[in-house]
Every structure is written in C-alpha cells, then in structure tokens.
Amino acid sequence: MASITLIGSGNVAWHFGKAFVAAGHRVDAVYSRNHSNAKALADLFFDCRVAYDTDFSKSNSTVFIIAISDSAIEEVVSEIIIPDNAIIAHISGSMSMEVLSKFSHYGVFYGLQTFTKGKELTISEVPFGIEASDEASYSKLEALALSLSKKVQPINSAQRKVIHIAAVFACNFTNHLFSISESILKKEHLDFSLLESLIKETVQKSLEIGPQKAQTGPAIRGDEKIIQQHLDYLSNEPELQELYKLITNQIKKSND
Amino acid sequence: MASITLIGSGNVAWHFGKAFVAAGHRVDAVYSRNHSNAKALADLFFDCRVAYDTDFSKSNSTVFIIAISDSAIEEVVSEIIIPDNAIIAHISGSMSMEVLSKFSHYGVFYGLQTFTKGKELTISEVPFGIEASDEASYSKLEALALSLSKKVQPINSAQRKVIHIAAVFACNFTNHLFSISESILKKEHLDFSLLESLIKETVQKSLEIGPQKAQTGPAIRGDEKIIQQHLDYLSNEPELQELYKLITNQIKKSND
Numbered sequence: 001m002a003s004i005t006l007i008g009s010g011n012v013a014w015h016f017g018k019a020f021v022a023a024g025h026r027v028d029a030v031y032s033r034n035h036s037n038a039k040a041l042a043d044l045f046f047d048c049r050v051a052y053d054t055d056f057s058k059s060n061s062t063v064f065i066i067a068i069s070d071s072a073i074e075e076v077v078s079e080i081i082i083p084d085n086a087i088i089a090h091i092s093g094s095m096s097m098e099v100l101s102k103f104s105h106y107g108v109f110y111g112l113q114t115f116t117k118g119k120e121l122t123i124s125e126v127p128f129g130i131e132a133s134d135e136a137s138y139s140k141l142e143a144l145a146l147s148l149s150k151k152v153q154p155i156n157s158a159q160r161k162v163i164h165i166a167a168v169f170a171c172n173f174t175n176h177l178f179s180i181s182e183s184i185l186k187k188e189h190l191d192f193s194l195l196e197s198l199i200k201e202t203v204q205k206s207l208e209i210g211p212q213k214a215q216t217g218p219a220i221r222g223d224e225k226i227i228q229q230h231l232d233y234l235s236n237e238p239e240l241q242e243l244y245k246l247i248t249n250q251i252k253k254s255n256d
Numbered sequence: 257m258a259s260i261t262l263i264g265s266g267n268v269a270w271h272f273g274k275a276f277v278a279a280g281h282r283v284d285a286v287y288s289r290n291h292s293n294a295k296a297l298a299d300l301f302f303d304c305r306v307a308y309d310t311d312f313s314k315s316n317s318t319v320f321i322i323a324i325s326d327s328a329i330e331e332v333v334s335e336i337i338i339p340d341n342a343i344i345a346h347i348s349g350s351m352s353m354e355v356l357s358k359f360s361h362y363g364v365f366y367g368l369q370t371f372t373k374g375k376e377l378t379i380s381e382v383p384f385g386i387e388a389s390d391e392a393s394y395s396k397l398e399a400l401a402l403s404l405s406k407k408v409q410p411i412n413s414a415q416r417k418v419i420h421i422a423a424v425f426a427c428n429f430t431n432h433l434f435s436i437s438e439s440i441l442k443k444e445h446l447d448f449s450l451l452e453s454l455i456k457e458t459v460q461k462s463l464e465i466g467p468q469k470a471q472t473g474p475a476i477r478g479d480e481k482i483i484q485q486h487l488d489y490l491s492n493e494p495e496l497q498e499l500y501k502l503i504t505n506q507i508k509k510s511n512d
Contacts, residue, residue: 170437171458172473179467181426211435217428
C-alpha cells in the first residue's frame with residue numbers, strides 16, 4: 001500500500017484518486033490551486049486532507065502524483081518540496097521526465113487513456129507506461145501501476161511523445177471525423193446513431209486484422225465515379241472537400 | 257418466408273445469404289459471373305442451385321437481391337429477366353433505385369455495415385434503409401429486413417448517398433487515421449494495440465455524448481506548444497504534416 005498525495009484535482013486526478021483507493025492505497029492529501037476543487041476531490045476519500053501549501057517536506061506520503069495540465073507543470077514543480085525519500089511522478093503524455101530532475105526520485109506514470117470526469121472506465125485495461133530516474137523508483141511506480149492495471153511496460157520520454165502523436169491521429173482526429181459525419185447527416189435530418197453499428201465494426205475489424213488490411217471504401221477500390229460524386233456533394237464546403245481529397249489520395253497511395 | 261435468388265457471390269452476398277437462411281428464408285439460387293464462387297456460396301445452403309443464366313422468368317423466387325459491385329450493376333441489370341410479380345432490390349449505398357426501373361417491382365435493401373467475408377457480425381444491430389417502387393414492394397422488403405434486424409427505416413436514394421459520404425468520413429477515413437497511427441508507432445517499435453483501450457473509449461464516448469462534446473487533445477485546448485512539437489516531429493513526412501495541420505485547424509475553428 002502506498003500513501004499518495006495528488007497534485008491536481010481535475011479529470012485525471014479524479015480518476016487516479018478513485019483507482020488508487022479502489023486498489024487499496026491511501027490518498028493522504030490533495031493539492032490544487034483551486035481549493036474548492038481540491039476539497040471536492042479530498043472529500044471522496046477517508047482521512048484525506050486538502051493541502052494549501054506546496055511544502056510537503058513533513059508529509060507522510062511516499063508517492064506524489066502530479067496530474068495537472070502540461071502548461072502548469074513547470075511552475076508548480078518549481079514550488080514543490082517533498083521528503084527526500086519520496087517519489088514524484090507526472091502523468092503527462094508530452095512532458096519529458098526531466099522537468100522533475102530537481103527531485104531525488106522522480107518518474108512518469110503515464111496512463112494511455114482519455115479521462116472524462118464522472119465517466120467510469122475500466123482502468124485494468126488501460127496500458128501504463130513507466131519511466132523513472134532510478135531502478136528503485138521504477139520498481140515502485142511499476143508496482144503502483146500493476147495494482148491498477150495488467151498492462152504495464154517501460155516507456156521512455158521519446159516513445160511517450162510518439163505515442164501521443166499517434167493518439168492524436170487515432171483518437172482526437174478520429175473524433176473530428178465523427179463530428180464531420182454527424183454534421184453531414186444532420187443536414188439530411190438523419191441521426192449520427194445510424195452509423196453506430198458501422199463504426200463499432202470498423203474499429204473492431206481494424207484492431208483485429210490491422211488497419212492496412214481492414215481498409216474498404218471508394219478510395220481503396222479506386223472508384224473514381226463515387227469519389228467524384230462525393231466531391232461534388234461537398235463542393236459547398238471547401239474545407240471538407242479538401243480533407244476528403246487529401247485522405248482519399250493518401251489511401252490510394254497506400255494501395256500502390 | 258421468402259424465396260430468394262442472390263445475384264452476386266462476394267462478401268455481402270455471403271453475409272446476406274447466411275442471414276436470410278438463419279432467419280428462416282430460403283435461398284433458391286445464386287448467380288454470379290464467377291461460377292466457382294457462386295457454387296461455393298450455393299453449397300452453404302440446402303436445395304440451393306447455381307444459376308448459369310440471367311433469364312429467371314421461370315424462377316420460383318419472389319425476391320432477387322443484387323449484391324455486386326456498383327460498377328457492375330447496370331450491365332448485369334440489363335441482362336436480367338425476372339417473373340413479373342417478383343421484387344428485385346440492390347444493396348448499394350451509392351446507386352440510385354432507378355437503375356432498376358425496367359422491372360415492375362424494385363427497391364433498395366441497404367444494410368449500413370462493412371461486410372468482410374468470413375467475419376461474423378451481429379446483423380440484428382445493423383440498420384437497414386429501405387426504398388421501393390411501390391407500397392406493396394416496400395412492405396415486403398421492410399418485412400424481409402425486419403426478419404434480420406430490429407433497426408429498419410425508409411431511406412431514399414438522396415439520403416443513402418449522404419449516409420455513404422458520412423460513412424466514408426466516419427469509417428474509411430477513420431481507418432486510415434488508424435493506419436497512420438500504426439505506422440508512427442512502428443517506427444518506435446511500439447505496437448498499435450497500445451492504443452486499443454484509448455480508441456475504444458474514444459468511440460464509446462463519442463457515441464454516448466456526441467463527437468462535439470467528446471473532443472479532447474491539443475487542438476481543442478489550443479495548446480500551440482504541443483501542436484508545434486508534433487508538427488516538428490512530422491517534418492520528414494510532409495503528407496502527414498499537412499493532414500495534421502488541416503484537421504488541427506478545423507478542430508480549432510469548431511471551438512470558436
């Protein structure tokens with residue numbers, strides 16, 4: 001069992017706090033610049049206090065998890081003091097581990113997931129990427145991750161950056177395509193839910209046989225007649241037309 | 257129970273044939289220019305013959321389902337003769353119903369799904385869009401669809417075209433983003449399966465709360481530092497960089 005201080009009180013702190021407690025750990029304290037958010041999160045746990053100060057030198061916590069936005073990390077880190085034997089780790093997909101190099105023991109505790117406050121998720125299926133300043137800290141962060149999930153592996157800062165870029169394509173950009181799709185359907189008074197079964201099957205197939213083999217549709221078939229019909233339809237929306245052309249050409253090339 | 261002739265022996269004919277038989281209908285005959293494919297499909301069903309001729313005027317089938325590629329439909333249709341009281345329908349997302357107007361009773365039997373030969377799917381969850389030349393034919397095609405799926409609704413040719421465009425964005429293009437993601441990860445010797453949990457959550461969230469609300473990531477946050485890092489990383493792959501820029505700008509605008 002680890003004694004943990006959460007630095008941050010947003011989506012990710014909320015999910016991690018709940019997951020830590022569910023796994024039998026103790027959340028000692030929550031620190032956040034937003035005191036009322038910190039209190040709301042601390043209130044979810046037994047014996048958890050709100051920390052109003054960044055001097056944790058007297059804290060009993062053995063692990064400090066920084067779960068705040070990337071842009072705030074450096075400033076908050078500059079203020080924080082922790083006990084010399086404690087470990088501090090951030091959870092960011094993009095920040096280097098070395099932003100924490102002023103501490104004796106530090107690392108990264110990266111959960112590859114999109115966290116939405118209030119929406120439960122199966123943390124045991126979330127892959128965790130661990131990186132640490134020293135072997136002992138790695139072992140401890142690894143053990144902490146393994147108490148939450150069965151998928152834990154070492155991932156260094158360079159790999160983490162690349163994973164983040166891949167995730168932007170596969171998740172944020174995919175979600176944008178869904179938005180486009182929804183807006184196209186709306187104009188014909190059709191509901192986005194019409195595509196639910198198709199989207200689920202597309203994703204399942206892609207994960208099962210790999211996206212290269214799973215590709216279907218007019219671009220991979222080289223069906224110029226249909227492609228032209230679609231471009232004509234999109235002629236009043238030059239941005240969508242441009243995106244349609246760009247991706248269609250990339251899919252065609254991938255078939256060469 | 258309907259007596260059905262399948263025209264075509266590819267992915268979709270395979271899925272529909274199996275689904276019709278599972279729902280208690282009879283598949284009388286399979287016609288395909290590729291005789292060995294036709295035989296392989298006909299062999300899956302009791303008392304199903306291979307048709308070598310397009311003159312079905314003596315056929316006992318009451319429904320003829322055309323499940324062939326869009327580009328072949330017009331030519332095959334020009335050759336086909338069916339009994340005057342039978343209904344003929346194609347399953348295409350893009351072809352107008354009127355390509356069948358030479359027949360007395362015709363329609364469209366459109367299953368909104370991506371069909372892969374050999375991969376089972378839950379046909380009861382597939383939405384069907386029905387269109388027909390006359391009310392009686394609509395009723396019959398609707399009843400046939402309802403025997404397969406609980407989600408059946410009228411969808412006219414114009415709507416079908418728009419659904420197909422929306423599906424290209426939400427499915428074919430999404431799958432292409434997965435391909436990009438996989439290739440980015442591969443270069444760092446990381447496996448695409450790392451993103452499985454993240455992709456599933458992204459899709460589930462988007463379908464649950466709608467893609468507009470579900471958007472996350474650097475573009476919607478306007479996190480220029482991260483966006484620039486990603487663009488720098490992609491500088492050796494101008495096509496991916498262009499796609500990254502285009503979608504990022506569209507997401508930013510959607511936030512205005």
